Amino acid sequence: xxxxxxxxxxxxxxxxxxxxxxxxxxxxxxxxxxxxxxxxxxxxxxxxxxxxxxxxxxxxxxxxxxxxxxxxxxxxxxxxxxxxxxxxxxxxxxxxxxxxxxxxxxxxxxxxxxxxxxxxxxxxxxxxxxxxxxxxxxxxxxxxxxxxxxxxxxxxxxxxxxxxxxxxxxxxxxxxxxxxxxxxxxxxxxxxxxxxxxxxxxxxxxxxxxxxxxxxxxxxxxxxxxxxxxxxxxxxxxxxxxxxxxxxxxxxxxxxxxxxxxxxxxxxxxxxxxxxxxxxxxx
Amino acid sequence: xxxxxxxxxxxxxxxxxxxxxxxxxxxxxxxxxxxxxxxxxxxxxxxxxxxxxxxxxxxxxxxxxxxxxxxxxxxxxxxxxxxxxxxxxxxxxxxxxxxxxxxxxxxxxxxxxxxxxxxxxxxxxxxxxxxxxxxxxxxxxxxxxxxxxxxxxxxxxxxxxxxxxxxxxxxxxxxxxxxxxxxxxxxxxxxxxxxxxxxxxxxxxxxxxxxxxxxxxxxxxxxxxxxxxxxxxxxxxxxxxxxxxxxxxxxxxxxxxxxxxxxxxxxxxxxxxxxxxxxxxxx
Numbered sequence: 001x002x003x004x005x006x007x008x009x010x011x012x013x014x015x016x017x018x019x020x021x022x023x024x025x026x027x028x029x030x031x032x033x034x035x036x037x038x039x040x041x042x043x044x045x046x047x048x049x050x051x052x053x054x055x056x057x058x059x060x061x062x063x064x065x066x067x068x069x070x071x072x073x074x075x076x077x078x079x080x081x082x083x084x085x086x087x088x089x090x091x092x093x094x095x096x097x098x099x100x101x102x103x104x105x106x107x108x109x110x111x112x113x114x115x116x117x118x119x120x121x122x123x124x125x126x127x128x129x130x131x132x133x134x135x136x137x138x139x140x141x142x143x144x145x146x147x148x149x150x151x152x153x154x155x156x157x158x159x160x161x162x163x164x165x166x167x168x169x170x171x172x173x174x175x176x177x178x179x180x181x182x183x184x185x186x187x188x189x190x191x192x193x194x195x196x197x198x199x200x201x202x203x204x205x206x207x208x209x210x211x212x213x214x215x216x217x218x219x220x221x222x223x224x225x226x227x228x229x230x231x232x233x234x235x236x237x238x239x240x241x242x243x244x245x246x247x248x249x250x251x252x253x254x255x256x257x258x259x260x261x262x263x264x265x266x267x268x269x270x271x272x273x274x275x276x277x278x279x280x281x282x283x
Numbered sequence: 284x285x286x287x288x289x290x291x292x293x294x295x296x297x298x299x300x301x302x303x304x305x306x307x308x309x310x311x312x313x314x315x316x317x318x319x320x321x322x323x324x325x326x327x328x329x330x331x332x333x334x335x336x337x338x339x340x341x342x343x344x345x346x347x348x349x350x351x352x353x354x355x356x357x358x359x360x361x362x363x364x365x366x367x368x369x370x371x372x373x374x375x376x377x378x379x380x381x382x383x384x385x386x387x388x389x390x391x392x393x394x395x396x397x398x399x400x401x402x403x404x405x406x407x408x409x410x411x412x413x414x415x416x417x418x419x420x421x422x423x424x425x426x427x428x429x430x431x432x433x434x435x436x437x438x439x440x441x442x443x444x445x446x447x448x449x450x451x452x453x454x455x456x457x458x459x460x461x462x463x464x465x466x467x468x469x470x471x472x473x474x475x476x477x478x479x480x481x482x483x484x485x486x487x488x489x490x491x492x493x494x495x496x497x498x499x500x501x502x503x504x505x506x507x508x509x510x511x512x513x514x515x516x517x518x519x520x521x522x523x524x525x526x527x528x529x530x531x532x533x534x535x536x537x538x539x540x541x542x543x544x545x546x547x548x549x550x551x552x553x554x555x556x557x558x559x560x561x562x563x564x565x566x
Binding site: 159235271 | 298299301303304305306307308313315316317318319334422442443444464494496497498515516517518519520521522534539540541542543544547552554
């Protein structure tokens, strides 16, 4: 723990009130989520600018470095210092990053819902990933997860237009919930938290409000998480990658409804539970 | 027109049927949208890999080159040839691209809903953009646009999990509708179509099912379109950029509802029309 990086704990307003006119010309004020640039400097070298809500900039930076495979071990990071005055985060590594030029050279512009940028050969890594076969998710735990997300306070409820990600224990206890304007930023931030705290993914459940596209599934697999749940749907490649890594993929999780798409052997149906949760209105 | 680039017209399946189990363990088959890599080669040099639905690969490639400001004029492009066999598109320019290395060096990883990658200094260009002040959008035309999108056949209706963009005339006539798994790809594809056909944006209306984040507003402004409509919401920077370029921004456009966020002077309220369109059920 003496090697734990030194982190700032920068905070900044996450919503803004703006005046609007509705269809009847009525004036009102609504909240919209913040979106701001955060330029990442690694050992004083500019790496990238992330557009973010700003809720968890340190975790986002850590997760980005991890998911882009730019830093191999959390121990290599000495410090993460966010300064919203200048919209920058200074990352200091203990021994520098080997051939960062080469590592950031190749771009795969992915489409979670935009053109997410993933450097390197993430796809190639997928085949090396082995998710725990013995892990199980019961239907009642799934409902606990969905209900926890439904009732959790969020920027989404205040202002809309953000995506949320939640990391849950095998029992459906919410461990971390992070929102961002970009769903890839939200998942990266969760990855940063897991990396920082040495949280293993093998017995965890991951929930995202975003779609299960290839990049989301790959990131979930890289975090070693066998269960990936979404309120939204999936794409052909998201589905294909999930099957390839043997991930249990559940889409359209709202209220009592869900669609189990892959890794069915890890899911435990509980018919007796199905009608036992009146609190779960369909959404 | 002799300078018009030679385009392939590659087509490929846009949905896949997959077997799922629902909350009662019932087996069924659903359609999910395709998502596949398209690697862009410019004059035999690998540029980027876009993850796409595959509905309009030639337009996507053109729009990507344009919106990333990698090619200044459509006349500079001799040929766009897509080959789904290898998931690649070969772009041939007439005289090569000047310092493409430098132009693609700086990354801004934006968050439409992911980490969209925009090379160069797009933000800087915003201040040079002047959108036509005289353009007007009437409430009835807005409703025509929303209804056209609502009734247009789409992959979204078949399979969900894609975003759609529509380009409309000042009278609310649908000119082009393109869907993609990434909303940035969809808008880039529309930009490609406009570039190819020399369609000016000044008297057009642009509709997207995606959120109005900074990158979406910037791209709309770069296309010279004064009216940007969305079924979804906006973010602080999307709103700020719209105000800066004087764009008329309308969010939450569903049924008869909408929120006018900026550029109010271009919008013409028509109270008399408000109750005149029974066909427009709230969505």
